[in-house]
Amino acid sequence: MLEMRHAGKVYPGGAVALEDINVHIKPGEFVFLVGPSGAGKSTFIRMISREIEPTSGQILVDGVDVMKLKRGDIPYLRRQLGIVFQDFRLLNDRTAYENVAFAMQVIEAPSYKIRKRVNEVLELVGLKDRGNNYPGEMSGGEQQRIAIARAIVNDPLLVIADEPTGNLDPETSKEIMEIFTQINSHGTTIIMATHDKTMVDYMQKRVIALENGRIVRDDRKGVYGYEV
Amino acid sequence: MKFSTKWYYIKETFTSLKRNSLMSIASISTVALSILVLGMFLTMVLNVNNLASHLENQVQVTIYMDDSASQEQLKQMEKVLRSTEGIVKVTPRTKEEALGEFKKRLGEQQKLLAALGEDNPFPASFEIQVDQPERIPQLVAQVQQMPGVETAKFGQEVVERLFQLTRVLRLGGILLIVLLAIATLFIISNTIRITVFARRREVNIMKYVGATDWFIRWPFLLEGMLMGFVGAVIASVILFQGYNAIQAKIYGTLAFFPMLPSWPTMGYLSAGLICVGTLIGALGSSISLRKFLDV
Numbered sequence: 001m002l003e004m005r006h007a008g009k010v011y012p013g014g015a016v017a018l019e020d021i022n023v024h025i026k027p028g029e030f031v032f033l034v035g036p037s038g039a040g041k042s043t044f045i046r047m048i049s050r051e052i053e054p055t056s057g058q059i060l061v062d063g064v065d066v067m068k069l070k071r072g073d074i075p076y077l078r079r080q081l082g083i084v085f086q087d088f089r090l091l092n093d094r095t096a097y098e099n100v101a102f103a104m105q106v107i108e109a110p111s112y113k114i115r116k117r118v119n120e121v122l123e124l125v126g127l128k129d130r131g132n133n134y135p136g137e138m139s140g141g142e143q144q145r146i147a148i149a150r151a152i153v154n155d156p157l158l159v160i161a162d163e164p165t166g167n168l169d170p171e172t173s174k175e176i177m178e179i180f181t182q183i184n185s186h187g188t189t190i191i192m193a194t195h196d197k198t199m200v201d202y203m204q205k206r207v208i209a210l211e212n213g214r215i216v217r218d219d220r221k222g223v224y225g226y227e228v
Numbered sequence: 229m230k231f232s233t234k235w236y237y238i239k240e241t242f243t244s245l246k247r248n249s250l251m252s253i254a255s256i257s258t259v260a261l262s263i264l265v266l267g268m269f270l271t272m273v274l275n276v277n278n279l280a281s282h283l284e285n286q287v288q289v290t291i292y293m294d295d296s297a298s299q300e301q302l303k304q305m306e307k308v309l310r311s312t313e314g315i316v317k318v319t320p321r322t323k324e325e326a327l328g329e330f331k332k333r334l335g336e337q338q339k340l341l342a343a344l345g346e347d348n349p350f351p352a353s354f355e356i357q358v359d360q361p362e363r364i365p366q367l368v369a370q371v372q373q374m375p376g377v378e379t380a381k382f383g384q385e386v387v388e389r390l391f392q393l394t395r396v397l398r399l400g401g402i403l404l405i406v407l408l409a410i411a412t413l414f415i416i417s418n419t420i421r422i423t424v425f426a427r428r429r430e431v432n433i434m435k436y437v438g439a440t441d442w443f444i445r446w447p448f449l450l451e452g453m454l455m456g457f458v459g460a461v462i463a464s465v466i467l468f469q470g471y472n473a474i475q476a477k478i479y480g481t482l483a484f485f486p487m488l489p490s491w492p493t494m495g496y497l498s499a500g501l502i503c504v505g506t507l508i509g510a511l512g513s514s515i516s517l518r519k520f521l522d523v
Contacts (some may be wrong), residue, residue: 049436072440079438089433093247106439108233150437 001027001158001189002048007057008213009043017043018213021057025191027157030184032200033193034224035210041193044210045162048191049081050074062157079107082151082188084161088143090135096146097122097131103150121149125179141172145179152183159183161192165199173199197224233443240447241454244427251423252455258419259459259505260466262412267467267501269408273401274497275488280394282486284361287390289368289382293352295323297376302352305376309354314367317357326350351378362391409504416459416505417512420452424516431520441521448513456509457502464498 002025009017018040025031033041046052047059050066059066061077069077090099097118104114122128125145135143144164151159161180165173177199184190194200200207200223207222208215217225245252291309293302302320309318321329327348334340358364364387368380424431434444471490478485488494 075435075438075440075443077438078436081438083436089429089436091430091433102433103437105236106434106437106443108443111232154438 001025001029001062002191003058003060004047005058005060007047007054007059009040009047009052010055016213018047018054018210021215023208023215023218025189027189028184028187030181030190030203030205031192032203032205032207032222032224033191033210034195034200034207035216037195039210040213041210042162045160045191045193048158048160049078049083079154080157082148082154082156082159084144084147084151084159084164086163086166088135088140088147088167090143090146090150092135095132095134096127096138096149099135099146100149100153103153107154109154117153118149121153124152124182125149139172140168141175144168144172144176148176148179148183152188156188158189158191161190163193163195165194165196170198177203200224237446237450241450244447244451245454248423248426251426252451255419255423255455256459256462259416259456259509260462262415263460263463263501263505264466266405266408266412266504267463267497268470269401269404270497270501271467271471271494273405274493276397276401278488279486280397283390284394285357287361287364287382287387289356289358289364289371289380291354291356291371291380292378293354294376294378295351297352301376305354305374308374309356309371312367314358314360314363315356316359317355319355321353321355323348323350323352326353361387413508413511416456416508417515420455420509420512421516423451424448424513424520428520431517435521444521445514445517448517449510452509452511452513453506454509456505456507456512459509460502460505463505464501467501468494468498 002023004021004023007021008019011017021044033044035041043052047054048061048066050069053067062080064077066077091102094102100118100121101114104117109117119128119131122131125148127142127145127149130138130142135146138146144167148164151161159180164180165176168176173196180190180192181203204221207217207219207224209217209222209225291305293305297305306318306320309315327350330350331338331341356367358367364382368382371377371380431444468490471494475487475490478487
């Protein structure tokens, strides 16, 4: 599903963000990306969507070398990915329903499919009745659920999440994590960068630990492993 | 492109105009004002140019023939003039015709003619009009060398001053229009940049969910074009009405001033301004958008 071969990123100016990253993630896996701030987690995540280009090595998403994509092909790579951010990134002038439907309009889905599918995912994230509310009227947890609904509405192969619970309290984080678990149980691969030690230890999933831009640990059923 | 997508673009364009209504009104007003100023100057320059041509075309050269010139020489002269490049009209006038015209002008004071007796003091002449008034001085010099010519007149100093003036006016007009057009482009594209900037978050999210560049661009492009179009239409209407009002006033007081007729001149001008407005709207939004599409 995702493969990185000797991938590295040196920012202009010489700062090394990632060095010699070798990872192989199989379809259906749930992977936590952990490490202190500045370890390269965000760079790792953003290289998958080709928001950041690696300066060395290869990154393959579903067998396709993302560096070989032309500019015009990048949108089609991103349609196979569902991206969730720490700050939700919802459009505040649109309702929850419209925010989710937006992702389907963008890929030019027919409107009858949009109606059906958006209601489905809103139900999945437990917000069936909040479709007409605006993000400003919702709690942080609810907003993140809308963002997750938007990320999965197009049935992505891979969901990448950058600190999705970073702005949420522990109780809400747990609910969000349950939604991710549920999505994963339907076969969607999930890669999540996180600082949430309790959650990582509790979930017992594969853990990749980054430190100073290198992988220092890759455990099948890992724990966070750092004192926070 | 699917039908639902086209519909999406159009819907998106209008909902976005509504959502950002204050911004849209500000943009449209800016476009309208900029185009109005441009249009006003264009109208002025066009009219000044028209006045200049009008004055220039009134310049005529009269060639007076010597009384000793024979019929043969007169005929020869007419032939030469007619075949000379640059001369568009030759009106010959015999001695008799000149006298007749003088009589007509005298009107009731015909008896003054008696003083002339049998003599006809009027020389035969040719009135010529040229296609390019700038040629007159050279032409006159040339004509004066011909046999049988007494003198050729054209109010040299006045004409030369006039040409200088019209040249300056035309050059100044073109310069002004070019500068104003550039300023208008900047003002309009900057206004649209603000509209796009206000929505950079939306563009950013669209990129993340896999929208193609053109999918993102279309609604902005349509919006920019619509704003440019509406603004230019408003400017054109004001310009047209204003021109008609000024024209009515000038006809009433300065009847000799040759103003361009409001139709079709102002029609062409409005059509041009509307095209320019729409184009600048499209250009402005695509230029402003380029930066945000690079994610």
